[in-house]
Amino acid sequence: MGSIAQTSLHREVLERNHILEEILDHIDEYAKEYNKIDYLALKNDVLKPVLAKDFNPETQIRGFLKAFRHTLVYKAAFAKISSPELKDQINDFIDGKGAKDVVGDKEFHLVSHKSPPVVHHFSLLEELKKLVISGLELKAVIKDVFHPKHKHVKDLPVVYEDAADTKVVEVRIAHSKIHLRLYHAFRPTSLAVFYILLPSVPKIRLHKACRSPSYRLDRARVKVLEVCYSEVPFENWGLTVQNTPKFTFLPTTVKGVQNIVQFALANDYRVRCAGYRHSWSSTFSQNNEIFISFVNLHTVTTLPDPMSIIPGEYNGDIVPDLKTIELKEETVPGKKRLCRIGSAVTNEEFRRWAVAGKAWSFPCDVILVEVTIGGVNGPICHGAGISHKTMSDYVRRIEYVDCNGELQVVDDPYLLKAAAGAFGLLGVVTHITFELDAMTYAVMQPLKEDVGLGVPPLSKTDIPPALRSKWFNSPDADQQIAKATAEFERRAANDFYSEWFWFTYQKKIWTNTFNTTTDPTGAINYPDSGNVFLQWVQGWLGGVITTVPFFNAIPGYWQAQLIASLGMAALPPTLGESATPTYKTLLPDALHFRRGVQNMRVRDLEFQIPLPPRKDDPSKPDFSVVQRAWWDVINLVYNDADKDGDPSSAMRLALEMRIMGGSEVLLAPQKGNDLGTLSIEVLTLPDAVADDEWHAFAQKVTDIWMSYGGNARPHWAKEWESFTFKGMNSRKYLKEVAYPEQIKGFREALGKIGEGQGWGLEEVQKRFSNELWDKMVFE
Numbered sequence: 001m002g003s004i005a006q007t008s009l010h011r012e013v014l015e016r017n018h019i020l021e022e023i024l025d026h027i028d029e030y031a032k033e034y035n036k037i038d039y040l041a042l043k044n045d046v047l048k049p050v051l052a053k054d055f056n057p058e059t060q061i062r063g064f065l066k067a068f069r070h071t072l073v074y075k076a077a078f079a080k081i082s083s084p085e086l087k088d089q090i091n092d093f094i095d096g097k098g099a100k101d102v103v104g105d106k107e108f109h110l111v112s113h114k115s116p117p118v119v120h121h122f123s124l125l126e127e128l129k130k131l132v133i134s135g136l137e138l139k140a141v142i143k144d145v146f147h148p149k150h151k152h153v154k155d156l157p158v159v160y161e162d163a164a165d166t167k168v169v170e171v172r173i174a175h176s177k178i179h180l181r182l183y184h185a186f187r188p189t190s191l192a193v194f195y196i197l198l199p200s201v202p203k204i205r206l207h208k209a210c211r212s213p214s215y216r217l218d219r220a221r222v223k224v225l226e227v228c229y230s231e232v233p234f235e236n237w238g239l240t241v242q243n244t245p246k247f248t249f250l251p252t253t254v255k256g257v258q259n260i261v262q263f264a265l266a267n268d269y270r271v272r273c274a275g276y277r278h279s280w281s282s283t284f285s286q287n288n289e290i291f292i293s294f295v296n297l298h299t300v301t302t303l304p305d306p307m308s309i310i311p312g313e314y315n316g317d318i319v320p321d322l323k324t325i326e327l328k329e330e331t332v333p334g335k336k337r338l339c340r341i342g343s344a345v346t347n348e349e350f351r352r353w354a355v356a357g358k359a360w361s362f363p364c365d366v367i368l369v370e371v372t373i374g375g376v377n378g379p380i381c382h383g384a385g386i387s388h389k390t391m392s393d394y395v396r397r398i399e400y401v402d403c404n405g406e407l408q409v410v411d412d413p414y415l416l417k418a419a420a421g422a423f424g425l426l427g428v429v430t431h432i433t434f435e436l437d438a439m440t441y442a443v444m445q446p447l448k449e450d451v452g453l454g455v456p457p458l459s460k461t462d463i464p465p466a467l468r469s470k471w472f473n474s475p476d477a478d479q480q481i482a483k484a485t486a487e488f489e490r491r492a493a494n495d496f497y498s499e500w501f502w503f504t505y506q507k508k509i510w511t512n513t514f515n516t517t518t519d520p521t522g523a524i525n526y527p528d529s530g531n532v533f534l535q536w537v538q539g540w541l542g543g544v545i546t547t548v549p550f551f552n553a554i555p556g557y558w559q560a561q562l563i564a565s566l567g568m569a570a571l572p573p574t575l576g577e578s579a580t581p582t583y584k585t586l587l588p589d590a591l592h593f594r595r596g597v598q599n600m601r602v603r604d605l606e607f608q609i610p611l612p613p614r615k616d617d618p619s620k621p622d623f624s625v626v627q628r629a630w631w632d633v634i635n636l637v638y639n640d641a642d643k644d645g646d647p648s649s650a651m652r653l654a655l656e657m658r659i660m661g662g663s664e665v666l667l668a669p670q671k672g673n674d675l676g677t678l679s680i681e682v683l684t685l686p687d688a689v690a691d692d693e694w695h696a697f698a699q700k701v702t703d704i705w706m707s708y709g710g711n712a713r714p715h716w717a718k719e720w721e722s723f724t725f726k727g728m729n730s731r732k733y734l735k736e737v738a739y740p741e742q743i744k745g746f747r748e749a750l751g752k753i754g755e756g757q758g759w760g761l762e763e764v765q766k767r768f769s770n771e772l773w774d775k776m777v778f779e
Contacts, residue, residue, distance in 0.1 A: 009557070011641035015466040015505050019561040020047050034550035041066035050565055057534055057569040058099055064541055064566055065094050073548045077116055077540070086113050090537065099530035108529040113536060115599035116543055117237055118276060118370060234284065234291060236277040238603060239686070240719065241284055245291035252320040252344075254407060254430045257292070261428060262405035264290050264767060272770055273424055275344070275372030279379060279717040280604060282772045283423060289770075292428060294322060294344040294372050320344070322430060325353050327360065331396075331435060338396055340433045343374030347592065354588045360436040364388040364497075364660075365591045370598045374429055379717040380421035380668045383591060384658035385497045386621075386676045392665045395420035397433035402426075403767035408757050418749035421665040423716070425768055425777065426750065440516040441523050442497070442590030444583040446572045447511045453484040454509040455500055457631045458624060464638040467507055489623050497590070498659045500630075501571075503564035504637060504651050505557060510571050516587060526585035527572075532595050538570040539596030546600060552687045556649030557641075559685060563653060602653055603689055605698045605723075606681035606715040607705045608669035611659075621675040625708055629680050630657060632704045640697060650697030653683040666746040667739065669713035680705070681718065699723050713738050721772075731775055743777060 009022055024047055031039055045063025049056065068074045081087050089102045229248040235241065246269065251257045264271050272285035273292040285291035322344035330337045337360055341350065348369035354361045364383025366376055382390040397411040398419045408427070410419040419426050447454070452463045452472065460472060460481055471480055491498050495513040502509045527535065542563060545551050551559060571594075573581045583590075609629060611621035633655050640648045657680035663670035670677045682701055688694040702723045706712050713734070714720035725733035735743060747761065754760050765778045 011638045012465045014464075014557065014638065014641055015507055016561060016564070017051060018466075019505060019557060020051050020565075023047060023558055023561070024051075030550060030553065034553065036071045037548075037550050038067045038070060046562075046565060055569065057538075058093075060565060060569040061534055061538055061541065062094060062096075064545065065090070065537070068541070068545055068548060069094065071544075071548050071550070074544050077544045080116060080119070081113070083113055089533065093533075093537070099533050100528075103529040103533050106529070108533045108536070115370065115540065115596065117601050118598060236274075236279060236284060237598070238278075238280045238601060238719075240280045240603075241282050243285065243287050245285045246288045248291045248293060250293050250295075252322055254321045254401070257322075257401045257428050257430055258405045258407065260290065260292060261401050261403070261767070265403065265405060268766075270766070270770065271428060271768055273343075273374070273378075273428055275346075275375030276370050276598070278368065278371050278375065278598070280719045281717060281721055282770070283379065283717065284770070286770050294374055295346075323349070324431070325350065328433065335438050337436050337438075338433050339436050340397070340431055341373050342431055343372060343377075343429050345373045347371050347373070347376065351588045351592055354439070355586050357439075358586065359439050361439050361587045362391070362434065362591070363394070363437045365391065365588075367592060367594050368597055369592050369595060373432060377420065377432055378423055378429070379715075380663070380665055381717065382658075382660055382670070382679065383497070384499050384660055384679070385495065386493060386659050386661055387496065389661045390421070390663045390665055390668050390670060391434075392421035392668065393663055394434045394436075395432055396435050397431075398426070398429055399431040399433075400427040400429045402757060403759050403763045406758070410753055415749050415753050417664055417666045418746050419753060421667055422746075422750070423667070423773060425764060425773055426753065427764070427768055438518075440518055440587050441520055441584050442514045442516050442587050444512070444514045444526070444572075444585065444590055444593075445580065446583075447580065448508045448568070448571070448573065449511055451502060451507055451509050451634075453480065454488070454511050455502075455627060455630050456481045456484040456488055458627050462631045462635065464635060466505070466638065467634075469507060485627075488627075492623050492626065492659045493621070500657050502630075502634065502655045503567055504560040504649070504653065504655075506564050506568065508568075510568070512593070514590060517584075521584075523584045523586065526583050526589050527593065527595065531570075531572075535570050535594060536596035536599070538566055539599030542566060542600035546685050546687065552690070556652055556688060556691065556693070559687065560649055560652040563685065567654070601686055602683045603686065603694055603698075604681055604683050604718050605701060605720070606679065606718040607702075607712055608673070608715065609678040609680065609705060609708065609712045610673040610710040611676040611678060612710060613675060626657070626659070626678045626680075628708065629678060629705055630655065633680075633682060633701060636697070636700055636704065640700075648693050648697070650684060650688050650693040651682050652685045652688050656681050656683065666742050666749065667716070669715060671742060672711060679715075681715075695722065711738055731772075735776055747777060 009018060024043055027039055027042065030037070041063050045066060046060055049059055049063075069078075078087065078090070081090075093099065093102050231244055231246060232248050233242065233244050234248070249256075249260050251260060261271060263269075270286065270289040271292060272283075272289065273294060274284055275294045277284070320342075322342040324340065324342045325345060326340040328338035328340055339360060346369065347365065350362075350373065351369060362383075364385060366381050366383060376391050377395065380390050380392045382388070395416055397409065398416065399407065399409050400419075402408045407430070410416060410426075411433075420432075422429075450469055450471075451467050452460070452469060457463055460477055463472065471477055474480070491511075491513040494515075496515045498513040500509055500511055545562070545566075546559075551562070572583070609625060611623065612625060614620045614622045633651075637651055640650060657678060660670065660677050660679055662673035662675075662677060665671060670679075682698065684694050684697075688697075698719065702714075702725065706726055714730075720734075721730050723730055725738075728737070750764065751761050754764060761778065765774065769778060
């Protein structure tokens with residue numbers, strides 16, 4: 001952060017309107033150095049409407065697009081959108097066309113338009129395509145070759161010829177011809193894409209582990225091949241983990257996974273897996289080991305993306321092994337039913353399946369749709385609502401490839417407490433059977449309400465001066481807080497889903513709690529296509545804006561305000577901050593109310609804090625710890641603000657919290673929280689890390705949340721390794737203080753599974769652990 005403008009906004013007035021006015025007064029001082037910004041659009045279409053309380057998400061998002069569309073970063077990001085349709089939609093929207101009109105009668109599929117960070121994850125792999133057919137290696141550059149029946153072949157340089165029992169695909173590359181024999185009976189999913197090795201890349205040997213099972217066809221046996229890459233650098237979504245695995249595999253079949261593990265066993269490699277890489281901790285593969293990606297290049301980089309809509313179908317083809325969704329028996333007639341789901345199924349694929357069937361749903365889930373089911377379950381992720389546990393608590397069966405390459409099953413209720421949330425230490429999980437609930441409808445009533453009343457403080461003086469509204473000095477202020485506290489506790493204790501957001505320096509928070517009904521009357525698709533488009537553009541634009549040099553030059557609290565303006569604009573109600581709309585929609589749509597979140601990279605610290613018992617009734621939770629944890633962070637934000645101007649602004653995005661239940665999973669941070677859990681997190685922008693502000697702030701947050709008593713623990717998949725816990729090294733604290741009995745129980749359960757299935761702890765550690773889990777579990 002390097003400031004040109006001479007700003008001196010004190011923390012006593014550090015809130016939305018004062019910040020916006022300061023930006024308006026000083027923004028032109030950046031015009032000489034950063035002349036690609038449309039400052040007029042930024043002022044008239046973004047800043048002034050907020051000051052005038054003229055809230056319209058289309059006006060604001062359009063204004064942001066206009067303000068940044070001439071920058072090199074915007075142009076580069078826009079050029080990478082390979083969908084002409086989406087480019088036209090964005091341009092039409094900039095020109096004044098409404099979001100609903102832009103989308104028209106077409107459903108806007110979020111996953112049809114990949115986020116730049118997700119595509120970037122796989123860009124290096126995209127450059128290392130290789131053809132792997134029976135050991136053949138080519139030193140030529142060709143495009144992907146699809147099955148002749150595939151609808152997208154018209155865009156590829158291929159010619160088809162019938163020849164008795166075969167179809168010959170002729171690929172013309174300069175003066176070369178390559179003939180591939182494709183049999184009539186060849187299963188479509190077996191030849192979705194062929195990969196080649198670019199000439200600029202060192203020669204890569206084809207390993208047996210690349211090869212999947214053989215299928216008996218009419219006239220031949222044909223190998224189905226898994227994709228393999230050598231020494232491709234890896235990075236996670238949050239850019240907190242970087243390494244270079246020896247091999248990267250992208251299997252689509254269970255047999256392919258078995259082959260990979262058997263290859264690892266024969267050559268003494270460790271195996272770790274990932275989906276969309278949405279974890280911040282070092283739970284991934286390591287240098288010179290094997291990395292399995294459950295998200296393939298075709299899924300990640302193809303626009304539009306082929307998705308699973310109906311069980312048993314996948315873009316009109318046979319579903320790959322790891323992408324199946326299969327309903328099983330009902331466990332409670334009409335109320336609960338088992339469902340076997342491939343680990344590579346994405347949340348968006350499952351959401352579409354659930355919405356199409358309107359019969360069964362997860363009772364809870366993470367918000368993101370661009371994550372895999374395996375990626376959600378492995379690190380024990382969760383949703384919201386005090387009646388809900390973690391996703392892993394709803395697992396009833398785990399199918400996995402063990403350290404010997406054998407396919408195994410765990411369905412014993414006790415052993416599942418270890419197997420359902422094992423962080424990849426059991427083996428490579430291929431399928432997970434969850435217990436689903438009968439479909440219901442969420443009755444959503446999201447609010448943008450006063451920060452002091454949405455989550456009331458324990459004392460009104462806890463509200464920083466900059467955030468105090470007119471009611472603060474009214475005679476009935478204490479009564480208003482008491483009334484608001486009762487309403488907050490009612491939501492926290494009783495609502496099916498409960499979540500709150502505060503964007504930094506804002507006088508309003510976003511409250512999203514709801515209950516469900518079985519009555520479908522009046523149900524709508526939510527968000528509708530126009531709002532999905534706006535949400536996607538908002539997230540995409542956030543990713544663009546936060547990497548523009550101008551944005552990284554302005555003060556951190558300006559950054560926070562601009563992102564808050566963009567974020568609040570896209571959250572319902574979108575017709576004004578005082579509106580109180582009601583939306584009834586299918587539960588999966590309500591659980592995934594935000595689309596395109598993954599477009600903008602963030603840094604994230606999350607804790608699970610146990611709810612203590614009330615003194616007057618120990619059978620009920622005391623929600624005062626929730627209020628305290630919330631307001632302690634808000635006050636930390638203001639206490640960290642420099643009175644001499646240019647506040648540190650380490651938290652440049654949001655404070656977010658959810659109320660949820662406990663957990664029976666052995667390594668869950670929520671285990672033992674019998675009265676419920678406060679799941680609370682702080683998020684910031686990458687520039688706060690670059691400005692060396694984030695770590696110190698996050699450490700202070702850690703110290704505060706750890707001070708309340710009870711066994712507060714971080715989310716395993718978020719940031720925690722670089723912090724100290726009560727003065728102790730984070731790993732040492734978690735192992736010796738926070739989880740000693742749970743880790744011991746996990747190890748014992750893992751050992752019992754191995755005893756019955758022919759492997760031991762030393763073998764599983766050698767094959768599936770990494771440096772982090774060596775320290776945390778096996779030492």
